[in-house]
Amino acid sequence: MNKRIDIEKISPKAYDAICGLENYLQSSSLPKIFFELIRIRASQINGCAFCINMHSSDALKLGETHQRIFLLSVWRETSLYTKEEQIILAMTEEITLINENGLSDETYILAKNVFNENEIAEIIMAIITINAWNRIGISTKMIV
Structure with missing residues (x-):
């Protein structure tokens, strides 16, 4: 598999914008492992080997x-995951x-019972951000 374009070099302002989301998430009060679980699970769903490898190592x-990673x-x-982690993974x-149903009311209500609104926003932004990275990784054929 040959790597395609290097978006970081070709479109650095767009790349920096996504990095800005990552930098925002670094200031979160949520445990860092929550974000790695999000990144690994989304990357598994999307089939991004580059991101699975990176975030498994980071975790x-x-x-x-x-x-737990396996x-x-x-x-x-x-039963290896906490209630909070289960909600985040859902x-x-x-x-x-x-495209299937989006964030269900059931899952959102569970989240509201455990996390405050700021934390829910951070979780959603983390999910959005890794999905963007996955799409970059897959479409440009980033390799491990």
């Missing part, structure tokens, strides 16, 4: 276990697969 550096695609079938799947 391990944060102390995440191999087992089982992330079947998170509903295990949001990730529903927003990533927005």
Whole structure:
């Protein structure tokens, strides 16, 4: 597989705009591992090997276990994830697969019971951001 264009070089202002979203998320009060779980799960759904590799490595550096990363695609079938993580993963799947039904009222209500509005906004922005990165990675054939 040959890499295609380098968007960072060809369109640096657009690339920097997405980096701005990443920088915004760094100031979040939510645990950093929440964002890595979002990034890995969305990347699994979208099939972005580059992002799965990067964010699995980043999660391990944060102390995440191999087992939880290996089982992330079947998170509903295990008790390894907290209630908060389960809600975040449900949001990730529903927003990533927005063409199916979008973020359901049921999942949104669960989120409102656990997270404040600012945290929900940050979770949604994290999901949107990794989906943008996945589309860049896949369409430009970024390689691991």
